[in-house]
Amino acid sequence: MNTLEQHYRQLLGLDAAWEVSDVALSLEEKRIDILLTHRGGKVECPECGASCSIADHAPERSWRHLNTMQFETHLRARVPRSNCKCCGVKTTKVPWAEKHSRFTLLFEAFAIEVLKACSTISGATELLGIGWDAAHRIMERAVERGLERRELESLEYVGMDEKGFGKGQDYISVLVDLSEGRVLEVSPGRREESADQLWAALGEDQRAGIKAVAIDMWPAFSKSISKHAPQAEIVHDRFHISKHLNEAVDKVRREEQKALMREGDERLKGSKQLWLFNPENMSEERWLEFSRLKDLELKTARAWAIKEQFRWFWDYRYAGNARKFFSKWYAWASRSRLGPIIQVAKMLKRHLANILTYFRHRITNAATEGLNSRIQSIKASARGFRAFANYRTRILFYCGKLDLTPPGITH
Ligand SMILES: [Zn+2]
Numbered sequence: 524m525n526t527l528e529q530h531y532r533q534l535l536g537l538d539a540a541w542e543v544s545d546v547a548l549s550l551e552e553k554r555i556d557i558l559l560t561h562r563g564g565k566v567e568c569p570e571c572g573a574s575c576s577i578a579d580h581a582p583e584r585s586w587r588h589l590n591t592m593q594f595e596t597h598l599r600a601r602v603p604r605s606n607c608k609c610c611g612v613k614t615t616k617v618p619w620a621e622k623h624s625r626f627t628l629l630f631e632a633f634a635i636e637v638l639k640a641c642s643t644i645s646g647a648t649e650l651l652g653i654g655w656d657a658a659h660r661i662m663e664r665a666v667e668r669g670l671e672r673r674e675l676e677s678l679e680y681v682g683m684d685e686k687g688f689g690k691g692q693d694y695i696s697v698l699v700d701l702s703e704g705r706v707l708e709v710s711p712g713r714r715e716e717s718a719d720q721l722w723a724a725l726g727e728d729q730r731a732g733i734k735a736v737a738i739d740m741w742p743a744f745s746k747s748i749s750k751h752a753p754q755a756e757i758v759h760d761r762f763h764i765s766k767h768l769n770e771a772v773d774k775v776r777r778e779e780q781k782a783l784m785r786e787g788d789e790r791l792k793g794s795k796q797l798w799l800f801n802p803e804n805m806s807e808e809r810w811l812e813f814s815r816l817k818d819l820e821l822k823t824a825r826a827w828a829i830k831e832q833f834r835w836f837w838d839y840r841y842a843g844n845a846r847k848f849f850s851k852w853y854a855w856a857s858r859s860r861l862g863p864i865i866q867v868a869k870m871l872k873r874h875l876a877n878i879l880t881y882f883r884h885r886i887t888n889a890a891t892e893g894l895n896s897r898i899q900s901i902k903a904s905a906r907g908f909r910a911f912a913n914y915r916t917r918i919l920f921y922c923g924k925l926d927l928t929p930p931g932i933t934h
Contacts, residue, residue, distance in 0.1 A: 531557050535588075535598070535619050535627070536931075540564065548594070555591050559600040566615045568607035569622075578606035586620050587653070588627045595652065598627060621664060621929065625657065628929040634661050635927050638920070642900075659913060662920045669925025675700075675707075675729045680884065682737040682760070682891040683721065683744050685713035686898060695914075696721055696744075697898070699891045701737060705924035706894055711911045718747030735884040737891075739763040740874045757877040760887040761837050764871065764878070768830040771863035772798050775826040790816070791823060798827050826864050829856050842882040849875060894922050 528543040537543070537559070545558035565574045580601040588596040598619060604612050619627045626634065634651050638658065641647035648658045680701040687694050694713040698721040699706055708724035710717045722730060733752045737760040738744045745757055776798055780791040797813045805813060817824045832852060839845035849871075856868035871878060881887075901917050919925060 535559075535629075538618055540566075541600075541618070553594050555594045555596045556585075557588070557596065557598050559598055561600070561603045563603075566603050566605045568605045568610050569613050569616050570610040571607065573607055573609065575605040575607045577603045578612045579604055581614050586625060586627045587630055588619075589629050589633055618931075624660075624664065626661065628932055631661050631664070631929045632932045634658070635665050635929075638662060639927075644917075659916070663916050665927035665929075666916050666919045666923070666925060668929070669919070669923060669927050672926045673923075675725060676732075677702075678725070678729050678732060679734045680737070680886045681707070681733060682886070682888040683718060683748075684739070684888055684891045684895065685717075685741070686895050687713075688899075695898075695911075697891065697895070697918075698722075698724065699888070699894060701886050701888075701890055703924060704890045704894070706898075706918055706922040709898075709915050709918050713741075713743065715743040715747050718744050719751065722747065722751035735880065735886055737762075737886045737888045739888075740767075740870060745877075756880045756884065758880045758884055758886055759874050759878045761881065762888045762892060764833075765830075767867045767870070768833060768864075769799050771861075771867045772823065772826045772830050774863035775861050776823040779822045790819065791821070794823075798823060802831075822861055825859060826861050829859060829861075829864055837881070839882065842879040845882060846875070846879060897922050 527546050531546060532543045535543075535557075540562055541559050542562055543557060544560040545556075547556040547558070549555075561577075561580070563577065566577055567573070568575050580603050583599055583601050586598045588598050590596055600617065602617055603615050605615050606612055616622065619629075621628065621631075624631065634647070634653070637650055638644065638647045638661070641650070644655065644658055648655055651658070653661075678700060682699040682701050684697050684699070685694050686697060694711075694717075696710045696713050696717040697706060698708045708721045710720035725733075730752045731754065733755040735756040735758050736744075736748050736752065737758045738748070740759050740763070748755055748757055773795065776791060776795065783789070783791055794816060797809065797816060800809070800813075802810065802813070817827060829852075832855070836845055836848055836852065839848060853868055853872055856864055859865065898918055901914075901921060920927070
């Protein structure tokens with residue numbers, strides 16, 4: 524065996540059963556073909572693991588491997604087929620690739636790193652010199668491996684959320700591990716069945732171990748929780764509640780601005796963002812502009828003050844005190860004569876029991892929202908995205924915090 528053959532032998536981590544029988548270099552095509560030959564003897568049945576004799580050899584196949592310098596490198600081999608007494612004739616496993624993969628394990632490991640690092644799939648396929656379908660299959664296998672290895676024993680707090688896309692509002696539902704900040708599962712739609720599908724990702728023991736679930740005040744999700752994790756407490760979380768309050772302030776502003784504009788009053792013009800910002804995060808300049816606005820006798824300023832006041836609610840240590848605060852706040856909000864604010868206040872009152880659960884669990888969907896924007900960008904950069912299954916694979920690949928590494932490869 525010459526040194527080049529020896530080099531590849533080591534690189535591929537071949538066991539004694541295989542040898543590098545030829546390394547063919549094509550300068551014109553900038554390509555290297557490594558021919559591997561099985562040495563014969565006993566082989567392992569891929570189904571039951573029994574030691575068998577070789578029945579015959581499958582037709583030659585090739586696997587794309589990591590480039591050698593700039594040379595595209597391929598492995599070629601005829602894989603022996605085992606003659607098993609129990610299972611019949613089966614194509615055996617090879618040490619350099621997974622079943623059905625057209626790539627070697629090392630190539631897949633590299634491709635996974637490139638896919639993770641690239642902001643778009645097409646960017647990665649270009650760098651790797653592979654097609655979109657091939658990239659997708661690598662991701663699919665990686666996610667499958669990751670899901671098999673995933674540990675969920677310590678799961679206690681999850682969030683469920685819906686995410687809408689575009690004006691037509693296609694929805695997906697997302698189940699998130701709030702402690703680890705990872706997506707556990709996604710499903711199409713945002714109905715009760717969508718939530719049921721999310722629960723199916725967890726085993727019975729894991730569902731029984733869930734202490735609380737953070738959700739918006741969305742009955743379809745509540746129902747599904749009571750079916751699949753009846754012991755879990757529902758927490759209507761801070762994140763969604765402040766979203767509802769912000770929307771109410773914005774509705775008040777829009778109505779008021781329309782009325783003011785009819786009288787030629789432009790005080791609210793261009794102020795939309797100011798009312799939504801957290802004052803603590805405002806620049807000094809913005810704050811000056813805003814404080815002039817908020818001190819005016821405007822309905823929007825009143826709505827804003829009511830919304831801001833509610834932030835104190837979350838600072839209480841005990842649910843009892845928070846409840847007292849809520850009734851004062853509610854009295855103020857419900858007498859405000861501001862339709863959208865009254866509507867939200869009533870909704871909060873109706874769900875108060877499951878808002879006060881926050882003081883026992885202190886969970887929010889803030890982590891979910893961070894993942895949601897990642898999910899949004901996956902959607903936005905999707906190419907060839909059709910079936911939901913593809914989309915799910917990509918979400919779990921990027922947001923599932925899964926161990927995606929091919930078997931036998933260590934970092
Ligand atoms: Zn067998």
